[in-house]
Amino acid sequence: MAVSSNVGLRTVISVAVVSLLLGSALAPVAADTAVAQQTQPDADNTVTRIEIFENGSARWTIQIRTRLDTDQRVTEYTAFQSRFRNDTAQYLDPFRSRMHGVVANAANATGRQMRATNVTASTSIQEVPRRWGIVTYDFMWTNFTAQENGQVIVGDIFQGGFFIAANDTLQIVGPDGYEMTRVEPTPDSRETSRATWNGREDFADAHPRVVFVPTTGQTDENDAGTASDVSSTEGESSLKGMGRLAIIGFVAVVLLGLGGAVVYSRRNSDTDEPDGPGERTSGRTGDALSTGRAVDSDGHGTQEAVLTDEERVLELLDANGGRMRQAVIAEEFDWSASKTSRVVGRLSDEGSVEKLQLGRENLVTLPDKSS
Known part of the structure; x- marks a missing residue:
């Protein structure tokens, strides 16, 4: 893994995914760059979401958001949407080409076979609670993560680090049934399997780094409890079984009554407070x-x-x-x-x-x- 490859990968990923998306990725290919830039809406922020799957692949969803806070901006964005939908290829093809280059460089740096597939682009307007114009780029990145001893590890792909600009957001979401055991640097928001950073953030080499492991304990405990109950029931006489059901039914009625009283009391408290x-x-x-x-x-x-x-x-x-x-x-x-x-x-x-x-x-x- 050469140093020159690391530096090149940092440049390609950070610039292609962030800087270029905020600028020329929204503009159709044109001979006159100045004219092309005039045809694109100004972007206010970018939200990059990386959803990790158990097999190590990742879905990248990049939303470029333009605030439509005046009638003029709404009119301009509506016109842009028409151009975008009439010739989506002019916007999608440059992005697809950049992502193929990013993934190829990452494969060389990490030694894993990688591909960028299912590359799409779309545009929409979000109405609530504030109006935004949104361009969404989406693609699948195979073998995005490293895997070791059942762990799914994000980080080695970011050789040379990563960068998000001010007001931008990066979010990494783990596979279903997994939880984070390690995340660096400390995110602005952290949940069981999701970490979110708000820009500006200049990540160090091989960062952000997130380690996901399977969530354990819940299924095994439930299965063991069920097996124990079945074994116990089979060893009891029918009379004792009926007695146990009667006791359980009585306890359930009492608990339901108490629950209703708590809810009633709580509602009265909320109303009077x-x-x-x-x-x-x-x-x-x-x-x-x-x-x-x-x-x-x-x-x-x-x-x-x-x-x-x-x-x-x-x-x-x-x-x-x-x-x-x-x-x-x-x-x-x-x-x-x-x-x-x-x-x-x-x-x-x-x-x-x-x-x-x-x-x-x-x-x-x-x-x-x-x-």
Whole structure:
């Protein structure tokens, strides 16, 4: 593995995936570069998502986002969309060529056989909560990771390091059924199998580095418990079995009764408790807001609205002045911290919300409400 190859790989990956995507990758091939640059929308940020699979391959999804905050920018982006869709090849072919070069250089540097396949490009407009024009490039990178003793390791592909510009985001997501045991450098956001860095970030050689291992314990424990129950039941007489079922049924009834009492008490507490400073707005029913339930003129709940988790969070933020602590969002919906982090993470990836780390917790805001 030559030093010159390392430097070349850093240059190709960082420039091709980030700098070129922010600039000429959006412009169609043209003899006059100045004219071509005038035909492309200005990009405000780029979100690069690398989804790892158990076999070592990775799906790269790169979104180039343009904020459509004026009528003129909307008009310009709509015209760009028409050009893009009428001749997608002019935008896709240069990107495909660059990615084939990136993957070939990486294969030489790591000694693994690699390919870039299923290269696609598309454009869309996101309407909620703020309007964005988005160009999405997507491709599969075979043998992207190293594999050792059951571990899936990301890092050696970044010979010479990696770079993301200010306001840009890099996210690495592990395979299903895997968890992170090591991640360097420390990400801005970390979950069980996902790490996110916000730019500007200039990564060191062979970084970012993330190690994923299979999640263990849950399946084996459940199987062992089931086998033990079956063996125990077979060794008992039918009379004892009926007695055990009666006891279990009694306990279940008691637990259901206690659960109902807790829910009733909790709802009454939520209704009677005054709004906390800076977290809730006046004039809104906290319980109806947190469950996404419609409320009639008499204040009684009607049929529950069919909303996604992301839409419920956006409604909650909008009703509470556009900003809330992530822990409070979890309390409102009675979600676990991990589920709340996943939902907020998806909204952040889409640009629907922004996260600001304050000490050991996140402040979640609607983009137009952030300071």
